[in-house]
Amino acid sequence: MVNYLLLKFALFKEFFLIELLSKYLEFLKKEGSHFDLPIALSILYHKKDIDLREFLVLGELGLDGKLKDTNTIFPIILSLKPKKVIIPLESAGKVSKIPGIEIYAFSHIKEFEEFAPKKSEKSELNYDSININGKKYYYLNEFKEDFKDVIGQNEAKEAALISAAGFHNILFEGSPGVGKSMIINRMKYILPPMSLEEILEVEKYNSLEGKEVTFKPVRPYRAPHYSSTKAAIFGGGSRGAKIGEIAFANKGILFFDELPYFQKDVLENLRLPLQDKKVLISRVNSKIEYETDILFAAAMNPCPCGNLLSPLKECRCTDLEIRRYKNRISEPLYDRIEIYHQMIEDDSKDTISSKEMFEKVLTAFEMQKGKFNANLEENYQFDLENEAYDILNKAKRNFALSKRSEFNLLKVAKTIANLDKRDKIKKVDLLKALKYRKR
Incomplete structure (x- = not known):
């Protein structure tokens, strides 16, 4: 049987944790309650033959032994994208939206006495969509x-x-x-x-x-x-x-x-x-x-x-x-x-x-195939009609357009063409883009 009073005391006494885990961890000050669960499991399993290195473990541990979600668990997992995570049950709903991650969720520290993780089911988004x-x-x-x-x-x-x-x-x-x-x-x-x-x-x-x-x-x-x-x-x-x-x-x-x-x-x-x-x-x-x-x-x-x-x-x-x-x-x-x-x-x-x-x-x-014209690469080759080329050359002469100004003008003209279900830029698209240019 686990001594939960000792575990709770250890979690709130950093000097005790450092002494207990000095053989396994370098000294590093804990910042954030999401480290409660990994520290607790280190204490519980430090003398047992249980290897948690394949898991990313995150979660806050309450005084009553319940595991709680924090604001940082979801962003950390999304940034690191580990293969397997052990997290509080409260966090599973959010983390389940992230593809490619096996989720093992627990609600109480007692559940770790017999470590038998149950994989959490993935959930899908239920909104209108286009493919x-x-x-x-x-x-x-x-x-x-x-x-x-x-x-x-x-x-x-x-x-x-x-x-x-x-x-x-x-x-x-x-x-x-x-x-x-x-x-x-x-x-x-x-x-x-x-x-x-x-x-x-x-x-x-x-x-x-x-x-x-x-x-x-x-x-x-x-x-x-x-x-x-x-x-x-x-x-x-x-x-x-x-x-x-x-x-x-x-x-x-x-x-x-x-x-x-x-x-x-x-x-x-x-x-x-x-x-x-x-x-x-x-x-x-x-x-x-x-x-x-x-x-x-x-x-x-x-x-x-x-x-x-x-x-x-x-x-x-x-x-x-x-x-x-x-x-x-x-x-x-x-x-x-x-x-x-x-x-x-x-x-x-x-x-x-x-x-x-x-x-x-x-x-x-x-x-635009799911991308934005504003983010086109500088070497992108625009498709212009001959009349549009003539307007572009006149604009470059009359307004002394810089390379960036010319590129921005063409990106806007392409969006105007896309709104009309076209990829090729016409004269009317370029004229409209010039109308909305700062002069």
Whole structure:
């Protein structure tokens, strides 16, 4: 019979554990309650002929001997991808979504007296899906905020549709009240479907943040305030490398409202994550790289008072104030934003619903074979009609396009063609892409 009082005492007395396990482990301070179970099993089995080296063991141990889930168990297993795991029964539902792992789940420490692990069954996702080249992509048909609520602004909605379909970065400029934030808030409901790997990746970060893990195929949407610090956006911390907003937005939208009011070093440090799709956090004790495959969306006023483009209100700003306001955003950052649209008041009645827009996104997503045009490699060979080549050459001469600007223009044009169920870029596609380019 196991002496549970001694075991509980050992778990809460690190000096006792170190003395007991010194023959087997190097000195390493325990951080996180998910190490309770492996330490407990080391104590229970250190004199028995039981080899647990083929298992990854994680779990919190309560004072009553019950095994509990923690926020870190799911992300650790997803990152390490071991072949076999021993975990609390509470964790099995989440971990069972990860393919290729044998799960042995227990609810109480007593169950280890006679070690006979029972494999947990795998569970499947039960959502609408499309199949592309034998791979499933899941989505929700839910539109809590609908584009039908946005009066007019049909060009802005078209820009949002192109952005969502190809995962292109987008910037809206316009006076307060024209619908910039309203449109971007609705973009999260028309984003493309998600693969199982993407869903697991998103839930890994949700678990680290302490959120409930639901495995819904919903891409993240993060909208930090412009007063947020550099560490809050990119991650940091004095001891460990903690995750920031840009990593929490991975596979989804990162929205900066009032873009010029964000700290200058935040805006400048955005350039590499937007280009390389990753952010590196370096600290004395740790160095962690996070994926940042995001759709960067931003909104800004045309001037500090916001009335420069308004036909009804008078702008109170001087030319110097307007220049200073806009110069807070550097050209290299502008160069990484593929779609730009200047919005003015629009009372037109023609509108489109989120459901209709999402169906168009699905069409483009299938044309892209489950990938995003925004992530095309630099050596990708675009298929252009002769008239489109002529327009491209004229644009290169007239606008002095850099290589990045030309590449971004072609990526957007390809998405426009995909929305029309085509791969070949026509003249009309390139002209529309030029319309949504920052000049």
